[in-house]
Amino acid sequence: MDKTQWNERIKLIEAALLKELGAETALVPRLAESMEYSLMAGGKRLRPILVMAAADAVGARGTDFVQAACGIEMIHTYSLIHDDLPAMDNDDYRRGKLTNHKVFGEALAILAGDALLTQAFEVILRQQGVPAQVLLEVLREMSIAAGPNGMVGGQVIDMLSEGKRISMEELRKMHMGKTGALFRAAIRSGAILGGASEAQLAALTTYADCFGLAFQITDDILDVVGDEAVIGKPVGSDERNEKSTYVTLTSLDEAKKLAADTVQQALEALEIFGDEAKFLRDLVKMLLERNK
């Protein structure tokens, strides 16, 4: 895994995010502050990194699409702010920092989320250097992924199944919406922006779905074996909250095996690519070594 390249890209993304915030939110400084608090709270920037890596994989230059990449990070951040709200997961901490509503109050947290989601589309719309038709396709990917049949739908399923034991099939459906859809949109958007062929797009979609699944399984594993100080939230919360996860529905060992198999499938999907997909390969392999 080329950590240098990753860190360089994180810097690029974060500089672009700050620029977007500065340009857009001068009207109401308190709102800008709340948006920035969550948007600049660190994190792996995995979704924008995936946008760029997918573009690289199809032979384009990933860094040309930092604008669209920023948009997806804003959508991701809005979803975290709303998920943490008292009416939802009621979390006080996120990545070791107080959650948005703990700092800015519930009303402003709701509005900062709304603002980030809306501005995300504006930011994507300012992506340069691609035909209008391509930009429309990317916006379509993003809006479908984030909407009622994607991220929001998954969140509702999660909410409605709290305290219930759900089947492996329902668990998959929930995560396909809650986290999978946005990973898929990130990777497909990068591919579309980079001018992917049909075959490349199909291969990357398979990769994306495996990536999302492996991400979720390893997330569930981390909740059992993770180091609180490193992941920034208490471990064992899934078991305490009687949440169905890939670990609670099977076992730790089986979950680890499923994660490894899924990563293997993701790698197989990339077989049609050469060295341009090295970063994507490294990224999915890295999931098996996650410590946060």
Add this chain to the structure above:
Amino acid sequence: MDKTQWNERIKLIEAALLKELGAETALVPRLAESMEYSLMAGGKRLRPILVMAAADAVGARGTDFVQAACGIEMIHTYSLIHDDLPAMDNDDYRRGKLTNHKVFGEALAILAGDALLTQAFEVILRQQGVPAQVLLEVLREMSIAAGPNGMVGGQVIDMLSEGKRISMEELRKMHMGKTGALFRAAIRSGAILGGASEAQLAALTTYADCFGLAFQITDDILDVVGDEAVIGKPVGSDERNEKSTYVTLTSLDEAKKLAADTVQQALEALEIFGDEAKFLRDLVKMLLERNK
């Protein structure tokens, strides 16, 4: 005012909205129910009507743009759901019906709002019969109007100025965001979709800003002189909540005069148009006779 035409268009819009909901939310029926509850709660459908009327004014056929018109109604509806939340205005009733969170709970109300906002973009993206570049422009109008420098920004200013006496200048800025921006986006989008010239777009933008202002002033007047049974919410709430309004900052008579002057300005902006703008003229004049 041609009420027949209005009612026909409302039917067209509502049929399209129902179709969008059905197609999109099958995954999670409870979420679909919550979205539909608020989206189909009636209302004047003023924003989609304005999209179509603006397209008519520039010589296009307004009904061709029902798709984009639906998108803006979904954005408007999301904003009402979130505004009513306990953490925000904490309203129990809207248009004489229980608010979304009173029926579906706070978490689902937040998520239904999020889903409507996101799906709005998807719905607009499915607008047919316009060049890709035009659709991108419309999406830009909508995302800027609904975002941190528009609707959400106005809502934050409103929240932060609660219980304070603000200046007429601040009041204008707040409403320009909170309600004005979306009226502007509706009218400009309709004009852009209809192929407006620069001069037509400029005239309709002036009309839009006057329309938004007159709408707000007459809204403030209604809060004083309205009939509770007709407007579907208690009158006199602005005074009780010590809200700054066009009435409390001036007087009922002055507010009425300002409304009439603003409507006159809107009509003057339409002077470059012929009969195609009759509906827009009727619409703004109707504001002076609002009873809800």
